[in-house]
Amino acid sequence: MSLLEYYQENKFNPVPIEVSDDLNWQMQIQKRRNLYDNHLGIPLNLLKDKNIIEFGCNSGENALVLAHYGANLTLVEPNDIVLPRLHKLFQQHKLKHKIEELVNTDINSFQTEKKFDLVIAEGFVNCLENRDEVVIKLLKLLKTGGILIISFDDRYGSLLECTRQLVLHRCLRLNSIKNVHSEKSLSIAKQLFNEDFMQINTSRPFKAWWQDGLINPYFSANILWSFQELLPLVAKNNAVISSCSPKWNITDYYSWYKNIETDTEKHQRFISSWNKYAFEYFLTGIKPNLCTPVEPSSSVLSDTRLLLDNISSYIKQDSLNTQQIIYPDSLDKYLSNSGNETINRFNQELKDLFAQIMHPSATSESIIKNYHSKKRLRKLWGCPYHYVSFTKE
Ligand SMILES: C[S@@+](CC[C@H](N)C(=O)[O-])C[C@H]1O[C@@H](n2cnc3c(N)ncnc32)[C@H](O)[C@@H]1O
Structure with a gap:
């Protein structure tokens, strides 16, 4: 389908x-x-x-x-x-x-x-x-x-959205609710997320987000994309990136228009800006520390990708068991080193959430309670959705 x-x-x-x-x-x-x-x-x-x-x-x-x-x-x-x-x-x-x-x-x-x-x-x-x-x-x-x-x-920007999907699906399974499209599923989703959803500036009703995001089988790891894949593809086809929203390419700021760069240099600048400033921001939605950017290593990126794949397999009811969904050490270390107190707290909450929800003794009630206790994480939505414009040469 x-x-x-x-x-x-x-x-x-x-x-x-x-x-x-x-x-x-x-x-x-x-x-x-x-x-x-x-x-x-x-x-x-x-x-x-x-x-x-x-x-x-x-x-x-x-x-x-x-x-x-x-x-x-x-x-x-x-x-x-x-x-x-x-x-x-x-x-x-x-x-x-x-x-x-x-x-x-x-x-x-x-x-x-x-x-x-x-x-x-x-x-x-x-x-x-x-x-x-x-x-x-x-x-x-x-x-x-x-x-x-x-x-x-975006792949990394969707980690929080995918985590919310996982929280809901785990509750549904613990309640033996097989039909994720049912009113009962909507009701548990509302218990978990409605209060927080109402605080964000969105154009769509909760039910549409539930259907299109939380229980949409197509919102899973294999549909996630990344600027790192998209930019080289476009560059090979005679187009150059012009802009994006959210605007994360801060290397445009304070630049002088007479300093002309080639298309290749422009693409390269976007990629290097992504490495320096985007990853932490995409994950959390919190603006990065521009003075001391910490670039994610390739293992941070690949471990995060694996986590997303595992979440997706669990949701699709593949054979994956709950113990295989583990918050990666590399991501934990990376976020702990960010030097930002809010990011540190977010990281602690996310790590604890994964440990609790995937614990064999978890119940739907304990998961809802645990999720609601994550005061910082509940206010964050990451940066899942990106617009980008390209100019044809
Ligand atoms: C999530 S909605 C977005 C709607 C609108 N473009 C927006 O951004 O608000 C995705 C839209 O893409 C359409 N769509 C899905 N698959 C498509 C395809 N293969 N070709 C063209 N449109 C498609 C859907 O019918 C739906 O209208």
């Missing part, structure tokens, strides 16, 4: 963003404007009459903002369940004339001879088996100088 089939089979809209009243609509405009203008360096005001194609546009709430700024849209969405809402929203906002074409198909089947100023594919490319090929296809749809925006779930 693919991610798309999961959405279709369970008949749900994964990201129904509320835009029906003026307040929510203005909020949606502001969020997208912040993303485009401030983080990705693409002023929405300059998109008037530009030709944009968006794949996986879902019910169109993001495309609606582009239409509002005057862009001409080609929309490609394979899940027909969400299309009535898309039509309704464009009708309500009197923007239907900005849709040049709406194609009900998936990214692999879609064909066109046209080239676009902006190509967008948010929230699914990393889940596709042929994701490298798809990125190359997306780049080919750009005019020279055009921009590709994709978003993806």
Whole structure:
């Protein structure tokens, strides 16, 4: 089953963003404007009459903002369940004339001879088996100088999200709840996470996060991606990274525009900035200490990856037993050396959480109690979701 089939089979809209009243609509405009203008360096005001194609546009709430700024849209969405809402929203906002074409198909089947100023594919490319090929296809749809925006779930940034998945699945198993899609599963997820979820600035309801994140079989280790894989792929295909959100590439700061660098140097600078400043930030969401960055060794990265793989195997009910999910020593040592008190506390809490939840004598009640006692960890969400823009040379 693919991610798309999961959405279709369970008949749900994964990201129904509320835009029906003026307040929510203005909020949606502001969020997208912040993303485009401030983080990705693409002023929405300059998109008037530009030709944009968006794949996986879902019910169109993001495309609606582009239409509002005057862009001409080609929309490609394979899940027909969400299309009535898309039509309704464009009708309500009197923007239907900005849709040049709406194609009900998936990214692999879609064909066109046209080239676009902006190509967008948010929230699914990393889940596709042929994701490298798809990125190359997306780049080919750009005019020279055009921009590709994709978003993806980062491997290291998803450690906390995957830990929350594990906590829920362990509770479900201890309660003999086999159907993870059941009301009982939702109710335990709410007991565990609802209070904390309500504190974060999110565009979606708890139930949609539960379905799309916590119990989505596609949100597992094999769909996670990383800048370290993505950047070389794009570099080989005549494009260069322009920007990202969250903005973690701090080496741009204080640089002088007359100091021109080659594309290779730019890619290299992103990679080295990632090594120095991103890992700890991606894991926790806490801004790093810029004065004394500590680079993770290759074993920290590979042990963290193994932990994620093991969490995923446990959730998929492979033969893995609970004792095989062990918080890595290398990660423990790395985080203990960060010199940041908050990171140290987070590390202690995460280590203890893994030890407790995977303990053979754990019960659902003891896990919920233990999770709720992790005051620092509960406020952290890591940095799972990343947007990145690339310019075609
Ligand atoms: C998590 S939602 C993201 C929706 C929207 N792009 C956003 O970022 O808010 C993923 C979207 O990608 C679509 N999708 C999944 N597989 C796809 C594929 N193979 N080709 C095109 N779209 C796909 C889904 O139907 C859904 O609309």
